[in-house]
Amino acid sequence: MKTENKKCESCKKDFTIEPDDFGFYEQMKVPPPVWCPHCRLLRRMAWYGYRILYKRKCDFTGENIITFYHPDLPVKVYKQDVWWGDGWDPKSYGCDYDFNRPFFEQYKELLDEVPKASLHTEYSTMINSEYCNAASFQKNGYLCFKHITGEDSAYTNVALNTKDSLDLAYSADPELCYEIVDVRKCFQTFFSQDCENCQNVYFSRDLVNCGDCFGCTSLRNKNYYIFNEQYTREEYMKKLKEFNLGSMKNVQKFKKQAYALSLNFPRRSTMGRNNTNVSGEYIYNSKNTHDSYFIADSENVRYCQLFLKGGVHNCYDFTAFGSASEWVYEATWTGLNTSNVKFSIWNYRNHDTEYTFGCHGCAYLFGCVGLRKAEYCIFNKQYTKEEYFPLVEKIKKQMDDMPFVDRRGLEHRYGGQMPIDLCPWAYNETTAYEFFPLTKEEALAKGFAWRDPDEREYLPATIVVPDHIKDVTDDITKEVLKCEACGKNYQIIQKELQFLKRFNLPIPIHCPLCRDRARIKQLNPIQSYNRKCDKCDVTIQTSYAPDRPEIVYCENCYKQEVY
Numbered sequence: 001m002k003t004e005n006k007k008c009e010s011c012k013k014d015f016t017i018e019p020d021d022f023g024f025y026e027q028m029k030v031p032p033p034v035w036c037p038h039c040r041l042l043r044r045m046a047w048y049g050y051r052i053l054y055k056r057k058c059d060f061t062g063e064n065i066i067t068f069y070h071p072d073l074p075v076k077v078y079k080q081d082v083w084w085g086d087g088w089d090p091k092s093y094g095c096d097y098d099f100n101r102p103f104f105e106q107y108k109e110l111l112d113e114v115p116k117a118s119l120h121t122e123y124s125t126m127i128n129s130e131y132c133n134a135a136s137f138q139k140n141g142y143l144c145f146k147h148i149t150g151e152d153s154a155y156t157n158v159a160l161n162t163k164d165s166l167d168l169a170y171s172a173d174p175e176l177c178y179e180i181v182d183v184r185k186c187f188q189t190f191f192s193q194d195c196e197n198c199q200n201v202y203f204s205r206d207l208v209n210c211g212d213c214f215g216c217t218s219l220r221n222k223n224y225y226i227f228n229e230q231y232t233r234e235e236y237m238k239k240l241k242e243f244n245l246g247s248m249k250n251v252q253k254f255k256k257q258a259y260a261l262s263l264n265f266p267r268r269s270t271m272g273r274n275n276t277n278v279s280g281e282y283i284y285n286s287k288n289t290h291d292s293y294f295i296a297d298s299e300n301v302r303y304c305q306l307f308l309k310g311g312v313h314n315c316y317d318f319t320a321f322g323s324a325s326e327w328v329y330e331a332t333w334t335g336l337n338t339s340n341v342k343f344s345i346w347n348y349r350n351h352d353t354e355y356t357f358g359c360h361g362c363a364y365l366f367g368c369v370g371l372r373k374a375e376y377c378i379f380n381k382q383y384t385k386e387e388y389f390p391l392v393e394k395i396k397k398q399m400d401d402m403p404f405v406d407r408r409g410l411e412h413r414y415g416g417q418m419p420i421d422l423c424p425w426a427y428n429e430t431t432a433y434e435f436f437p438l439t440k441e442e443a444l445a446k447g448f449a450w451r452d453p454d455e456r457e458y459l460p461a462t463i464v465v466p467d468h469i470k471d472v473t474d475d476i477t478k479e480v481l482k483c484e485a486c487g488k489n490y491q492i493i494q495k496e497l498q499f500l501k502r503f504n505l506p507i508p509i510h511c512p513l514c515r516d517r518a519r520i521k522q523l524n525p526i527q528s529y530n531r532k533c534d535k536c537d538v539t540i541q542t543s544y545a546p547d548r549p550e551i552v553y554c555e556n557c558y559k560q561e562v563y
């Protein structure tokens with residue numbers, strides 16, 4: 001098999017399919033893709049709404065609930081405990097497949113009709129964590145998103161194994177950490193990024209095995225450094241006290257100072273550690289992993305994103321969250337012991353399933369919605385094993401013979417993630433918007449839906465937030481604050497106040513969503529550029545655009561300088 005050049009049916013740009021790719025498609029028994037990798041990624045991420053929450057009534061109990069399904073959507077939404085319970089039967093929505101109509105037209109009807117879980121968590125693993133979404137195994141979590149395993153954590157986004165940590169993004173195994181991005185196995189680390197195995201670190205970037213460092217960049221195995229200069233323990237402790245971090249003004253000053261200093265040090269072309277034969281950005285402990293972003297402990301994957309937890313093998317076009325998955329293709333938000341899953345959204349513990357939404361612990365499903373522990377179902381209707389396989393083959397053939405035509409006039413046959421026309425979330429409610437922000441006009445032109453923000457008057461703040469934490473009383477948790485960036489109201493929770501007091505850090509002046517978005521902006525983009533190594537001039541692939549101010553080194557030059 002040789003490299004094939006194709007024109008993307010969506011953006012009309014050229015893309016290539018390489019010999020190894022064909023091997024994967026053959027193994028998965030799928031046709032080669034007709035959309036380019038970028039259009040496929042955008043579509044998968046646009047199927048990943050999770051962060052924008054609304055108030056709505058439960059369509060089963062009538063209670064007020066929090067959900068990420070907008071109240072105007074014509075779908076039924078059940079409270080999580082009801083949805084996961086036995087009080088309703090998703091198979092009662094089962095129907096015969098109609099060979100005279102396109103597959104996705106019928107699937108959309110089923111998708112709209114079967115009740116939705118108010119939030120998408122693995123509910124049985126959640127304890128006292130009712131405001132978390134896209135999460136599993138949480139205890140006392142608050143506003144934790146895309147988060148596997150957490151204890152007493154809050155305001156997280158893409159996180160794993162967190163303990164007593166707040167305000168973090170894309171981080172694994174933090175304990176008592178605050179305002180961190182892409183941090184691994186760190187303890188008491190604050191306002192820092194790209195660090196690993198560190199403790200008592202502030203305003204730092206790319207430190208490994210360091211302790212008691214402040215405002216540092218690219219250090220290994222160091223202690224008591226301030227702005228990359230060595231101090232004695234006594235001097236360090238004295239200085240740290242003088243920095244007076246309980247004041248927001250000081251925090252903001254040090255943030256700026258540390259960032260400015262970091263620009264004097266080289267960045268590595270690909271952020272990651274302990275890899276063999278990989279390309280992409282933020283890749284850890286992986287092998288043969290290409291064109292991927294935020295991947296850990298994976299092997300033989302391409303075009304994959306957002307796996308903080310490992311054991312992902314032989315997967316292509318798979319976005320979040322993996323966790324012991326193999327042979328997955330064109331899936332979003334799928335994982336926890338998953339194998340041979342295609343074209344699906346929000347699934348835990350499935351194998352041999354295609355075109356499913358919110359099905360869990362299932363096997364041998366085709367075109368199903370909301371089933372649990374089911375086998376051999378098509379459009380939520382039960383078949384025997386003998387009936388199932390021939391009928392699936394017949395439907396796949398019909399999908400090719402009678403393609404679904406979307407609102408842009410594009411045809412969808414068997415073999416790609418579900419058309420975005422079916423998606424309940426607007427583009428600006430999803431993960432796609434965070435990495436590829438579009439204007440309303442651009443999003444609509446690309447076939448995505450858009451949701452204008454709800455018209456709402458926000459209350460004036462009931463308190464002027466003191467600059468210094470020492471001037472904050474316990475009553476602040478009863479006050480209404482107003483975000484200095486977007487004007488929305490927000491509150492300080494008890495756990496947060498205790499944490500900030502304990503570590504002498506100021507009360508945040510922005511709402512949780514603005515803080516979250518700011519952290520995501522600190523990440524490098526999901527984009528690859530050709531650029532020259534700033535030391536040896538060799539051409540490198542990197543997510544640093546050529547016009548960015550950072551000094552970027554190839555892996556060899558970086559290792560010579562930093563290690």
Ligand SMILES: [Zn+2]
Pocket residue numbers: 008009010011012013035036037038039040
């Ligand atoms: Zn394209």
Ligand SMILES: [Zn+2]
Pocket residue numbers: 483484485486487488510511512513514515
């Ligand atoms: Zn805000």
Ligand SMILES: [Zn+2]
Pocket residue numbers: 533534535536537538553554555556557558
């Ligand atoms: Zn170089």
